[in-house]
Amino acid sequence: MNNGKFVEKDILIIGAGMAGCVSAMSLHRDFNIALVEKVTDTDCYLAETLIASGKRIFNELNLRDWLLTERCQQTYRLSDGSVSYWGANAPVYTDALRNPEGENWILNKTDFLDELRNHTERFSAPLLKGTVHTLDYAHGYWNVAIKLNDETIQWYKAKFIIDASGRSAVAARKIGIKRIIEDKLICISAVVNNPTANQLCKNFSDENGWWFVCPLNSAKLQLSYYTDADLIHKNLTGKAEQFRAFIHANRTFNERIGNVDPDSFQFLGTKAANTARLEQFCGNGWCAVGDAAMCFDPLSSQGSFKAMATAMQLTALLKEVNFITTEKKQHEVVFQELFREQMEKIWSHYKNHQAYYYQIEKQSSNVFWKRRSLG
Numbered sequence: 001m002n003n004g005k006f007v008e009k010d011i012l013i014i015g016a017g018m019a020g021c022v023s024a025m026s027l028h029r030d031f032n033i034a035l036v037e038k039v040t041d042t043d044c045y046l047a048e049t050l051i052a053s054g055k056r057i058f059n060e061l062n063l064r065d066w067l068l069t070e071r072c073q074q075t076y077r078l079s080d081g082s083v084s085y086w087g088a089n090a091p092v093y094t095d096a097l098r099n100p101e102g103e104n105w106i107l108n109k110t111d112f113l114d115e116l117r118n119h120t121e122r123f124s125a126p127l128l129k130g131t132v133h134t135l136d137y138a139h140g141y142w143n144v145a146i147k148l149n150d151e152t153i154q155w156y157k158a159k160f161i162i163d164a165s166g167r168s169a170v171a172a173r174k175i176g177i178k179r180i181i182e183d184k185l186i187c188i189s190a191v192v193n194n195p196t197a198n199q200l201c202k203n204f205s206d207e208n209g210w211w212f213v214c215p216l217n218s219a220k221l222q223l224s225y226y227t228d229a230d231l232i233h234k235n236l237t238g239k240a241e242q243f244r245a246f247i248h249a250n251r252t253f254n255e256r257i258g259n260v261d262p263d264s265f266q267f268l269g270t271k272a273a274n275t276a277r278l279e280q281f282c283g284n285g286w287c288a289v290g291d292a293a294m295c296f297d298p299l300s301s302q303g304s305f306k307a308m309a310t311a312m313q314l315t316a317l318l319k320e321v322n323f324i325t326t327e328k329k330q331h332e333v334v335f336q337e338l339f340r341e342q343m344e345k346i347w348s349h350y351k352n353h354q355a356y357y358y359q360i361e362k363q364s365s366n367v368f369w370k371r372r373s374l375g
Helices: 018-027 054-060 109-123 170-175 240-249 251-256 303-320 330-360
Strands: 006-014 033-037 047-050 076-078 082-085 092-094 105-108 127-138 141-148 153-163 179-181 185-193 201-206 209-215 220-228 266-272 276-278 286-288
Touching: 006 018, 006 141, 018 033, 018 109, 018 303, 033 109, 047 303, 054 303, 105 109, 109 127, 127 153, 127 170, 153 170, 170 286, 185 240, 201 251, 209 251, 240 251, 240 266, 303 330
Parallel strands: 006 033, 006 153, 033 127, 082 201, 153 286
Antiparallel strands: 047 105, 076 105, 082 092, 127 141, 141 153, 179 276, 185 220, 185 266, 201 209, 209 220
């Protein structure tokens, strides 16, 4: 039991990724908040696509000038477009000319998030570096113990918790909310020299999964292979030599991308990429956003945007149905109903979208594709 002093907050945001930072920037003028950043980041990606619609959210948060600062501009670049071989051998090209919102962005995810956290801390909310040790809800308040990087414990008392901790869903799991995992999709990634001058993102399928290849700059590519964990040898997921040999022997990859220089190979590792969701998205005194609430198949290219969009929808609802600073607890029931409805609509739309795109691909005789077939 805590014998020390509590730091009191209206809202404690667990996780300082896209969803957490956007939540903090949107809420800090209306509520007394704090933002908790986990100690380590195991994300193996260097690059991630942010669809052009994300610009609307940045503009709504008045981040246009920040995005144009020299430091921030070093963490992203505008995409030249993409080419997809999906459901047919003929390539399908997309570019900004066909998108009224302009270019997609290619983020250096780690560096971009570092800059976003720094900006959030300077202008929106204190950033507490640590992990959730314990949390307990009683009499309308959360008592939360945060273990700091120096192993000391800081106690917080909060009226509301936002779980924005990504796939780990730290707060929801500690509360006891079940996570429903729908498939076994994983992603194995590496960085290689670009064998061509082509700067388009590419995605294409093979018999056991699909590839996404993204230019980091004019000289380097990040390549990612998506398959089910039980369909490949476990050595591929953890050994650079095995994955390099797999790429070299993959006929589809070499047809679409070209021969990769073996001396340029940088193995990034393997991470979960499955579709998953919480059995419930909110409850008394808490809710979840971003990947903590639901994880999308990377084929959708919606991960970062979904994190931002669910955070913005949440914060708009918290301001509209304010049960936190008004002490009108009956409003929390209204909030939960509306938030649950919003999130279920997002999930339903995603599932329809996912099913549609997997049915386009004509490889249903193979196990990976059979698992995703409506038949």
